Amino acid sequence: MPLLEMRAIHKSFPGAKVLKNVDFCLEKGEIHALLGENGAGKSTLMKILTGIYSKDSGEIHFDGSPLSVQGPREAEALGIVMIHQEFNLVPQLSIAENIFLGNEGPFTRWGTIRWSALVEASRRFLDQVGLSVAPTRTVDELSVGEKQLVEVAKALSKEAKLLIMDEPTAALTETEKAKLFSIMTALAAQGVSIIFISHRMEELFAICDRVTVLRDGAYIATRAIKETTIDELVSLMVGRQVEDRFPKVSVESGDMILEVEGLQNDRLKAVNLTVRAGEVVGIGGLMGAGRTEVARAIYGLDPAIGSLRLKTRSGGSYTGLFRHPAEAIAHGIAMVPEDRKDEGLVLGASVKDNMALPTLAKRARLGVIDGAEERSMVEGYIKTLRVKTAGMDQPVRNLSGGNQQKVVFGKCLETKPRLLILDEPTRGVDVGAKVEIYQLINQLAAGGIGILLISSDLPELMGMSDRIYVMYEGSITGHFTRETVTEEAFMRCATGGRP
Template sequence: MTLELLEMQGITKEFPGAKVLDNVNLSVREREIHALLGENGAGKSTLMKILTGIYQMNDGRIFYQGKEVHVKGPKQAEELGIVMIHQEFNLVPYLSIAENIFLGSEAPFTKLGVINWSSLLAASRKYMEQVGLKLNPKTPVAQLSVGEKQLVEIAKALSKKAKLLVMDEPTAALTEKEKEKLFEIMQSLVQQGVSIIYISHRMEELFQICHRVTVLRDGKYIATLKIEDTNIDELVALMVGRQVTERFPKMNNHPSEVILEVENFSNSALHDVSFHLRAGEVVGIGGLMGAGRTELARAVFGLDAAQGQLKVTSPQAGTFQGRFRHPSEAINHGLAMVTEDRKEQGLILPFSVQSNLALPTLHKRSKLGVIERSKEAEMTQKYIKLLRIKTSGPSQTVKSLSGGNQQKVVFGKWLETMPKILILDEPTRGVDVGAKVEIYELMNRLTSEGLGIILISSDLQELIGMSDRIYVMYEGKITGHFTREEITEEKFMLCATGGVQWEAQGL
């Protein structure tokens, strides 16, 4: 008989002016990987913060290992064996792996205020072996890859004797090999008696790793299903409350003249890269982690130095030939860039929706250095309506928005610059399926108006579904060039691993 490890019953949570959870239920069995699904803003994070003691519920009951519990803080949750690995890692980069694993739990290795380092290192090796991390425990975390940092987080959770592990978007920045390794470790943990709550917007993963799935929508419990009894279409419909007929609603574009030519771009990460972009076209750039995709975007946009030439033809500024020395030059010639990390590079989180939307174009609404607030408010309302940003108002801080709505704010601030070339670096990372479709529809609308879009994505299905042409990169070089009709997953992977080079016919 399968026993319930966790039961959350009738969980309700209210903040001033808003009920974010309304009578939500969640049950997790022993030795189970249980997916928690919902759009951004559905209440997943709030429910997990209640489970881990960060928030206190207004109503409801929590049963854990057969007993009712009242989790009053994260420390108590950890003592119960409930540990959460957040999407943004809680690691100190300049401390070692061993120090990070036992940070805050050094007491067993301390005598008279002095740490017994040999004992701490030996203990850290045990947990590192458990997750397959074959490194020196003295290695600073700053030197690790994203996948290795993920394993340190899991080792840290195991050191706290985790019985229930909550994983929030654990594969968002992992390579395919790192993801496969993570899944192997998760299966191993389940065999050792650990249960896992798995939060991800990558629907295909659920069918690889999960046993059951619970869906939330607008703060309400919708359904719990066995993974073998459902499919992606049904789960998407449950999440958004309607049928989504196409995951990638790609239009048949009619590209016109070439508006961007990049020739022989090279720096420490790039090697003789050339490509072109037409007006009204989506050009995808794919490859595995570390292939040089983001480095190429940064070099084109003037963020990083590079040798080589680019040519931009725009109605605003005529023709530019050379290299951009600064992003301001790129913006002045009709380029805009949505960076891969919206929280670190795309937004000022404590600022309001209005302030973030206005930042790149303050000069358009100011006289003699004084900002015209009425014009700024008018612009803000335009983008809230156009992009369907779910917000309590222009003054709401961006950090309190869901991930999908934060991404819409980033889009809005760049659209106000009236670009002709839009670089999108991982535009749907950490964004729910409903918001993804809205972003895809926005891309279609922009290309129909003549914009050229460069789409960088780690999601191959997204890349194939939304691009007219795709360049594949490997170790800083272009190794493949495909039309949408030509590309297959097999061809892509051959080029992405350096096994073959492919040039699209007639382009």
């Protein structure tokens, strides 16, 4: 008997049918992938299962009984636990407090929490996910990858029968990913069922038993992993053939746009790099290697010392480090940040307001914004970037991850940059939207923009970069061209060796 059966599930929101007659079946001890483009209905289906949303119609049976839960706490009490794509952590609390938040009962005595016992118990789950960080550290001190591992540890503490993992590897290094897969395999062997949502196809074939594909809110197919291919799954997802996952177009590079020498701070050690017009320059390395720190220092977010020379939009040059992002933007640098929801978007604001925010002064006359000009600009980017939205006044929080990322691209492009820094630009983005982003990168490079591409996805780096810098503990340890890079050489440099 299956652990979970969802039959003919329907769900609508005002103006949109999100799920249409969806079926899903999960066996005990199975790792089952749920696949589909952003907006296909994956997260909505899982939110119905965990009680965040109520279904409009359909049947759900869990562990042999009809399932009807009114919220995540009821679901967790039955053994259904979800790790969301967006973190559910309280930044100001410690790691240990976050792991047991809402489940402090075993550590209380006479109304008082036994903190030493809670901290010690949290260490066991941190050890399970391979996170060597003091449980007393606050979450706001952690990197994105470390926060993801805390989410996994938090889920493991709840003794799940069914564990839902929504993009759990998006910010993990290869070592951390291997550790997570080992944990998943061990849990499945113990009878725990896992629903695994990921846009990284290689992961599905490495860890999953079966895969179910959704498209536009409808059930498309279920396949045994051993009986399918990446090409078939991509075709099922998008309803068409995607010929090339990394459609790189080589562009003859032009003048030097960026030269960085001796860039250093408390996380960086004398970093040197260059970017030419029309060139895509990758920065890779394991988590904590300093990739994002380089971008932040160039963009003026973090203080640093060293030399920076930039060819500006006017054709002149600028020498010196930027004190804050406004200076960097004014001189022709734009940045798509790693964490789009915390650093790239105002979630409660509209698509229009988000795209217009960095360049309001361009459309202001005597302190008054030209609304017609602003709407025309936003309409242009919605069309060019193919943003799927009900309209420019729709709150950006209601868009899928891929479309939110396109909004971030739009606001950056409106600044007319000479250098565009992309930090994990396809994190949490589906295959179809990834290809669109790659094609946009090609177009921007062909237009003479220099691009600094930071990614933890090695195939992406190798597939889309003209040159790649590899980092380890704040230093550049390797520098490859597209023709000379290999996975073996890259990993050797990423772990402290040399080419």
